[in-house]
Amino acid sequence: MSQYLHINRSFKSLFSLVFIIVIGFVFTRCNEVDLNDDPEEETEVNIYKVATVNIITANNAEIESKEIYTDCSVEVRSENPKWNYSGTAKIRGRGNSTWLWYPKKPFRIKLNEKASVLGLGENRDWVLLADYRDPTHLMNTFVFTVGQTLEMPFVNNIRYVEVNLNGEYIGVYTLTEQVEEGESRVAIDEDNGLLLSLDVDDGPELAPEENDNFWSAVYHMPVCVKNPDIISNAQLEHIKSELALLEKAIKDANYSEVEKLLDIPSFIDFMLIQELVYNVEVAAPRSMYLFKDVNSKWTMGPLWDFDAGFDFDWGTMYTGHNYFMNHRELVLGTSPLHHTGGYVVPGFFTDLFKSRQFVAEYKTRWLAIEDQIMADCWPATYAFAEEFSVAMARDAERWPIGKDNETEILRMQQWLSNRINYLNTVINNYPDGTN
Structure with missing residues (x-):
């Protein structure tokens, strides 16, 4: 009996030891699984994957308007x-030239209820960009990546999707946020925060029927109020006077006064990006945003719409997809204040170059970020291309434009590398200012 008890106790001890080892192993594996399933890590992997979006309109109706929404799932x-x-949801067309000129149409979607789409912050409003003119499908993606790397206040996110509309394959699109006020968008007060667009197409000349636009008091720029959503004439005059205070300070290049009204670092980053990608739409201007929360400074952004940059050949703007011919073209020129060798852009964007302090800060910021562009921003952008290559072959079959996507991406990379080297000399030799 004693021998039996001894064996039994030994067996129990052995069983206990094995049980502890097994439980420890399971616990360790569970922790490993938890780490591997970390949501942030998962997001980092999946943001590059191409998703599928299926849209069915009510009665299979065609989307023919960018003003009137059509019900859909x-x-x-x-x-x-x-x-x-x-x-x-509801869906309609969007854009200006992209809606009018090209067969592959961009869309705006308004969900009936707020939702997160592909890991992005909950909202009702989403955009599907067609990128028909852009043979790389990376131009906006690259600029948004630069903006995020520079930690600008709000920068759009990109998700690539293949879209089927009423059962018909219509190609690869980039899904992104609508530029608007919102918790996961431009985070300003809904009623009193200001979001303005400097844009010819939305301004009083080309949209005279609207009651949310005006000519700016000092620089006579076309301005459209994006937030608040509904404004009275008195509110419009107040917004105009608020912007005029900033305009006057910039025109005088009064650095200390401008600093009270404007987030100068955001302005510098904003303008460096426009020149980096040769975005000539600064001159019009088009798609130039700025915002101001209650009791806060004006801030430039969000960044938007860059398929007119990268040395786009405007001579073929209706049918062409020609970019990257010359990396030496300049928006601001070799002397931004005098527009020497560049475009005559509104003084709102260049009069600060009168200030020695501003010019010094501008040059310093460029030196701080120039190496990041190809070392960090380009690889993060190219990661999307590595994932969408198969989908892009299907898009090319659906929308043949006579350009090879992979070849154009390599040309874009080389153009950017050459341009950064060129801008090093240009920016370093900007005149030092007069004030």
């Missing part, structure tokens, strides 16, 4: 099951 399918979505 939207289904999003991703390799990440947590990002799958299905719901009802």
Whole structure:
């Protein structure tokens, strides 16, 4: 009996030891799984994957207007099951030249209820950019990546999707946020925060029927109020006077006064990016945003719409997709204040170059970021291209433009590298200012 008890106790001890080892192993593996399933790490992997968006309009109606919404259902399918979505919405066309000139149309979607789409912050309003003119499908993506790297206050995110509309494949699109006030958008007060667009197309000359636009008091720029959504004439005059205070300070190049009214670092980053990608739309201006929260400074951004940059050949703007011919073209010129060798852009963007302090800070900021552009921003951009190559072949078959996507991406990379080297000399030799 004693021998039996001894064996039994030994067996129990052995069993306990094995049990502890097994439990420890399981616990360790569970922790490893938890680490591997970390949401942030998962997001980093999946943002580059191409998802699928299926849109069915009511009665299979065609989308013929960029003013009138059509009821629809939207289904999003991703390799990440947590990002799958299905719901009802409304859809319409969007854009100006991109809507009028090109067969592959961009769209705006308004969900009936707020939702996160492909891991992005909850909202009702989403945009599908067609990128028909851009043979790389990376121009906006690159600029947004630069803006995020520089930690600008709000920068759009990009998700690539293949879209089926009423059962018909219509190609690769970039899904992104609508530029607007919102918690996961431009985070300003809904009623009293200001979001303005400096844009010819939305201004009083080309949109005279609207009651939310005006000519700026000092620089006579076309301005459209994006937030607040509904404004009275008195509010419009107040907004105009608020902007005029900033305009006057800039025109005088009164650095200390401008610093009270404007987030100068955001302005510098904003202008460096415009020149980096040769975005000539500064001159019009088009798609230039700035915002101001209650009791806060004006801030430049969000960044938007860059398929007119990268040395786009405007001679073929209706049908062409020609870019990257000359990396030495300049927007601000070799002397931004005098527009020497550049475009005559509104003085709002260049009069600060009168200030010695501003010029010094501008040059210093360029020196601080120039190496990041190709070392960090380009690889992060190219990671999307590595994932969308198969989908882009399908898009090219659906929308043949006579350009090879992979070749154009390599040309874009070389153009950017050459341009950065060129801008090093140009910016370093900007005149030092007079004030």
